[in-house]
Amino acid sequence: MTSTEAKMDLLLDIKGLRIEAGASAVLADGIDLVLRRGEVLGLIGESGAGKSTLGLAALVYARPGCRITAGQILLSGKDIRGLNAKGRRALRGVRVAYVAQSAASAFNPAMTLMQQVCEGPLRHGIMNRKDAEANAVALFKALDLPDPANFGSRYPHEASGGQLQRAMVAMAMSCRPDLLVLDEPTTALDVTTQIEVLAKLRELIRDYGTAALYVTHDLSVVAQIADRILVLRYGKMVETGTTTEILTTPTSSYTRALVAERQAAMSGQGVAGAPRAATVLAVEDVTIKYGTLTAVDRVGFKVGRAETVAVVGESGSGKSTLAYAAVGQIVPAGGGFLFGETPLPPSYKARTADQRRRIQLIYQLPDIALNPRQTIGDILGRPVAFFEKLPRAAVRARVAELLRLVGLPEDFVTRLPGQLSGGQKQRVCIARALAARPDLVICDEVTSALDPLVAEDILKLLKQLQDELGVSYLFITHDLGTVKRIAHRVVVMLKGRMVAEGATAAIFDTPPDDYTRRLLLSVPEMRTDWLDEALKRRDIWRAGPATALA
């Protein structure tokens, strides 16, 4: 390739980019990035790494309060940072298009999908209505949306999450942009949906020869779609290289830790259980209804002492509902819970203080699980004082002990939750649950709001606490990697029903039913050829005996 050809080939060239928020915060600094036509670059990093900010910079857009303060953004050799408002409008959607993380909140609920997908080409005067609609139908078809000719007449609420996400890709592609900025396009989707969206997205990008910036925190996902990867941390570039290089021979310690964390998540086979000890919690034929909708349908299993039982399922499977029923926040319509041998009253109001103490719940979002106006000392001291009725000095000593237990410094007692990081907040939540000296801790997606490395530390901590204190866990999660690392036993739920239950290793080795098998197949692995293999396996499986699954 000659140098002029190489220049023609160069689509996006960002040099020395710096983005600031307010007076002091630097969101991105010293970013250099090159993207050729048809190439996909994965932007990887934890929350706050500046990856979304960088993705938006390709549209010369900064979120309210943020400013691009230095650097060049060249699109096909032209500096687009210098464009005025009109020039930027002509650029956005036409040459560079954006796909947001949550399609459900990005669509206008009052317009049909067709109107919204055609809006770009019509507004920019690229196509007339007839061509725009034909173009949209072709995109719907390419993205494997149901009934492509009529799909556009639906309103956003009439499409599922995965369909909406694909419709959003269609919207972004409607003007045939040179560059697509994808901001965590599959993160909000269930794994079994994610694989479909990912496959179609990759196909479309290849067919249209579109270049893409793919923003995500998930190495396994980006491995399937990106040619090169750029690792970001604290707004700075950590490492860049081809996908294979980053996955197999990462050079920086941060990237190595990220890769190792994923590998650990992939390779685990569950925790081999000792013979099952006495039952702590028995779930007996629990049925929970919201009005006429049955959220949980006759689910029953047991949690033994010092045992971890994971309840796995996709969104809407009723797993969190089950957790809330176990603590008495929701009253089941049928069945019930036994604590050891004693039946538990359905509502927490009817339970004794001791029954409430013995089952503790840790929530998904530590940000809203801690009262922002109470110090850590007050947050941890209250359950101690409430349940054990100790004098003040003894409470203080116990709080210090709890902080030590979860690996936080003792001087945190005077801090407010706002002064802590996400991982530290979750540690405080764990300490608060332990303050009650519970027999069973229910963990509701405790790691899903955390960055992978922080989540790994939290899982290790939970495991270590189980060894030290002999506490049992009921682990609600959608992430099979988590299950593999921590669970003795697994319960798989689908649409409120329990479809599989057993020792983790057994379930993972020989999935007893179709849904569990499909779920296991859909978890992305951290190698570049996984998606092709998974699709092949899926096709074989689909061609096989007819299944009852919708």
Add this chain to the structure above:
Amino acid sequence: MKIGGHKVPVTAYIGALIVLLALIAILFAPWVAPYPQTKIVGGVWDPPNAHDLLGTDSIGRDMLSRLIFGGRTSVTIALVATTLTMIIGIGLGFLAVATNKIVDNILSRIIDVMLAMPILIFALMVFAVLGTSIPIMIITISTLESTRVFRLARAVAMNITVLDYVQVARLRGEGVGWVIFREILPNALPPLIAEFGLRFCFTFLFIASLSFLGLGIQPPAADWGSMVHDNAQAISFGGYAPLFPAGAIALVTIGVNLIVDWLLSIHALPSGTGAEV
């Protein structure tokens, strides 16, 4: 200067200055005012002059002195009434959220009925039956205005009560008192403080309206609303005596409003959010 991580806007300084000057004048009325409020010092509706800086009123009393003493009555009654309004409104609003659906429904429906009636008409009705005195006025105003506060307090508490930390306290078995005072109230304070300022303005104007109608504070004590009423005739003769008390009402209302605007703007922008928000 920065408070709460945000720059204090100029308008807030202006508001604070107005409120501060008004407070100083009111608190130290006997020392600040040039004459006692009931002393007749000049002719009827004298224009402003070196002797009476803002002129005189309908029976020749010094306008400035009456304004300063009148402010005492107006502002004190408005403050007491607003405080009572907030206590009733917030108390009931939080109770509706922290207890159960039945209590919430009963309280909300009663308040809906109260909200359906115009405040001024309702107040006039009450005064017609019970007569006018300062305690009756304060209680009536607080009861009526608290229905508005109830709505806000209930909405704010509703948003907080669904958060996990409140659930944690409930599941632990904490009582209604703990949930209200330790979990909900501290987190609901910012919008409620702003509401206090806003409610003060409404109450202040409402009392002025009542006084103007002759139902508020009774003579010879001065208050700004009745001063407008007493001097209203001056307009017909080309005097501007009623403009001074009316202006004082407007000035204090604007001053408090400017501070409220600033308070609201602080809490509209959550500080310390993450880089990706």
